[in-house]
Amino acid sequence: MVQENLPKQANCNPGVESSHLVVACLGGDKTALERRPVPLPSAGEILLRLRVVGFCGTDLFKLDAGNTPAGTVLGHELVGEVIAVGNGVTKFSDGDRVVVPHHVPCGECLFCRRGNETMCDVFRENLLEPGGFAENILVRQRATERAAHCLPDHITDEVAVFLEPAACVLRGIYRADMDANGAAVVLGSGSMGLLHLLVLGAVFPGVAVTVVDPVPERLATAKKLGASQTVGPGAEALEAVLASTNGIGADAVFDTVGGNDTLEDGLNLTRQGGSVVLFAHAPEEAQARYNLNAVFKFERRILGTYSAALKEQAEIFELINSGDLDPSPLVTHKLPLDDFERGVSLVRKHHALKVLFTPSRGASGL
Numbered sequence: 604m605v606q607e608n609l610p611k612q613a614n615c616n617p618g619v620e621s622s623h624l625v626v627a628c629l630g631g632d633k634t635a636l637e638r639r640p641v642p643l644p645s646a647g648e649i650l651l652r653l654r655v656v657g658f659c660g661t662d663l664f665k666l667d668a669g670n671t672p673a674g675t676v677l678g679h680e681l682v683g684e685v686i687a688v689g690n691g692v693t694k695f696s697d698g699d700r701v702v703v704p705h706h707v708p709c710g711e712c713l714f715c716r717r718g719n720e721t722m723c724d725v726f727r728e729n730l731l732e733p734g735g736f737a738e739n740i741l742v743r744q745r746a747t748e749r750a751a752h753c754l755p756d757h758i759t760d761e762v763a764v765f766l767e768p769a770a771c772v773l774r775g776i777y778r779a780d781m782d783a784n785g786a787a788v789v790l791g792s793g794s795m796g797l798l799h800l801l802v803l804g805a806v807f808p809g810v811a812v813t814v815v816d817p818v819p820e821r822l823a824t825a826k827k828l829g830a831s832q833t834v835g836p837g838a839e840a841l842e843a844v845l846a847s848t849n850g851i852g853a854d855a856v857f858d859t860v861g862g863n864d865t866l867e868d869g870l871n872l873t874r875q876g877g878s879v880v881l882f883a884h885a886p887e888e889a890q891a892r893y894n895l896n897a898v899f900k901f902e903r904r905i906l907g908t909y910s911a912a913l914k915e916q917a918e919i920f921e922l923i924n925s926g927d928l929d930p931s932p933l934v935t936h937k938l939p940l941d942d943f944e945r946g947v948s949l950v951r952k953h954h955a956l957k958v959l960f961t962p963s964r965g966a967s968g969l
Contacts, residue, residue: 619641619643619650619686619687619739620641620739621640621641622638622639622640622641623638623639623641623737623738623739623966624636624637624638624639624737624940624963624966625637625638625639625676625733625736625737625738626676626677626678626736626940626943626960627673627675627676628666628671628672628673628674628675628676628677629673630669630671630672632666632667632669634666634943634944634947636940636941636943636963639733639737641739642732642733642739642741643687643741644687644688644689644692644741644742645689645690646689646690646691646744647689647690647691647692647744647747647748648688648689648692648741648742648743648744648747649685649687649689649692649695649701649742649747649751650685650686650687650688650739650740650741650742651681651683651684651685651686651701651703651739651740651741651742652684652686652739653735653739653740653960653961653962653966654682654683654684654700654760654961654962655681655682655761655764655937655960655961656678656679656680656681656735656736656764656960657678657735657764657765657768657957657958657959657960658678658680658946658947658950658957658958658959659679659680659768660793660794660795660883660884661884662677662678662679663947663950663951664884665677666947667951668887675734676733676737677734677736678731678734678735678736678737678960679704679705679706679729679731679734679735680735680764680765680766680767680768681702681703681705681731681735681740681764681767682700682701682702682754682760682763682764683700683701683703683740684698684701685698685699685700685701686739689744692747694747694748694751694753695751695753699753700753700754700760700763701742701752701753702751702752702754702764702766702920703742703746703747703750703751703752704746704750704766704767704770704911704916705729705731705735705746706721706726706727706729706730706910707725707726707730707745707746707749707750707913708720708721708723708725708726708912708913709724709725710913712724720912720913721774721912722909726910730742730743730745730746730750731743731746736940736943736960737940738940738962738963738966749913750913750916752766755924758923758924759931761931761934762923762928762930762931763923764959765798765919765930765933766916766919766920766923767911767916768795768798769798769801769802769919769922769923769928770911770912770915770916770918770919771882771908771909771910771911771915772798772799772802772882773802773806773911773919774908774910774911774915775799775857775880775882775906775908776799776802776806776807776855776857776880777915778878778880778906779854779857779878779880779906780878781807781810781854781855781878782854783807783809783810784807784809785807785810785811785855786810786811786812786813786844786847786848786852786853786854787803787810787811787812787813787853787854787855787857788812788813788815788840788844788853788855788856788857788869788872788873789803789812789813789814789815789825789830789856789857789859790815790816790836790856790857790858790859790860790868790869791816791858791860791865791883792814792815792816792818792821792822792825792833793821793859793953793956794933794956794957795859795882795883796814796816796825796857796859796860797821797824797828797933797956798930798933799857799859800814800825800828800829800830801828801829801928801929801930801933802919802922804829805922805927805928806922811831811847812829812831813830813831813832813833813834813840813843813844813847813853814832814833814834815834815835815836815840816833816835817835817836818953822834822835824956828932831847832847836868837868840868840872841871841872844872848874851874852872852873852874852877853872853873853874853877854873854874854877854878855873855877855878855879855880856868856872856873856877856878856879856880857880857882858879858881858882858883859882859883860883861881861883861884861885861886862883862885862886862889863885863889863890863891863892863893865883866879866881866893866905867892867893870893870894870897870898870903870905875901875902875903876902876903877903877904878903878904878905878906879903879904879905879906880906880908881905881906881907882908933956933957934956934957934958934959935955935956935957935958936949936955936957936958936959937958937959937960937961938958938959938960938961939960939961939962939963939964940960940961940962940963941963941964942960943960946958946960
């Protein structure tokens with residue numbers, strides 16, 4: 604459904620359409636295509652024409668939770684082409700391909716100074732207007748200046764679009780403080796679980812990674828992407844991890860599923876002094892239940908990790924620029940924005956790993 608009930612915006616910028624299509628939340632888990640005015644860049648800002656935008660697990664979580672305000676445009680894993688620049692912008696020019704995340708910390712508050720940039724008060728401000736699921740996206744000044752990267756020709760859109768989620772993964776890996784030649788376990792082999800596998804391999808090639816999932820087809824994909832071993836959950840995983848670590852357990856377990864059951868599994872699979880990294884939303888009503896002495900007496904750590912700071916984003920950019928990280932095999936579907944609901948359904952039913960959206964079929968300039 605395309606809604607035409609919003610006012611048009613005067614546009615004096617040649618080559619930039621006055622209106623465009625966005626995927627807007629309607630309340631609950633419903634969305635619809637709406638036609639809105641194209642935002643124009645002010646000083647220090649750039650306007651991008653969408654090339655690809657990834658559908659993230661957080662997007663699905665927000666839709667399923669049903670509490671996103673009506674009118675919100677989600678989407679934040681963005682690659683676009685510059686079609687207009689604001690005054691003072693010298694870093695980018697029309698035609699440049701750009702990858703840019705939506706969150707940038709202030710760099711000056713206590714949280715930023717103590718290494719907790721993702722807790723910065725301004726960090727959670729969305730610097731993409733209206734959001735990534737739109738044909739045109741305005742990038743605010745702080746993101747333009749500090750976080751946007753111009754893409755060289757050898758980096759494809761399908762690789763670059765993973766910069767933001769891969770940076771989130773990298774932050775969790777560093778917070779785990781694991782040995783470069785140790786053992787890791789990834790719980791879940793969906794798109795984020797497999798991205799953990801790929802980032803671990805790029806950063807710590809010497810780490811042996813076990814991937815745990817109940818779905819054989821996904822385990823087969825994990826094996827093709829470099830997992831040292833793939834196993835089902837529960838007793839099978841415990842036996843395999845202990846056997847491969849001389850009975851000690853893994854240095855770090857990365858939970859990409861979420862919930863109390865996987866937290867308990869993570870604690871069982873870690874060695875004494877190891878880390879369980881929580882990298883997934885749990886149900887809102889979920890309460891953790893685990894043996895406190897298994898943490899206290901054996902110095903295990905349970906870590907939360909949220910998003911990524913500029914340093915992780917910059918490091919991931921270098922890894923994809925060098926070719927050491929290529930997450931593009933995770934892309935299973937590319938769909939126009941017109942087919943947004945179909946893409947959501949594919950992910951919700953576990954029929955897709957990573958879905959990328961492109962401009963609508965009728966978008967101009969394509």
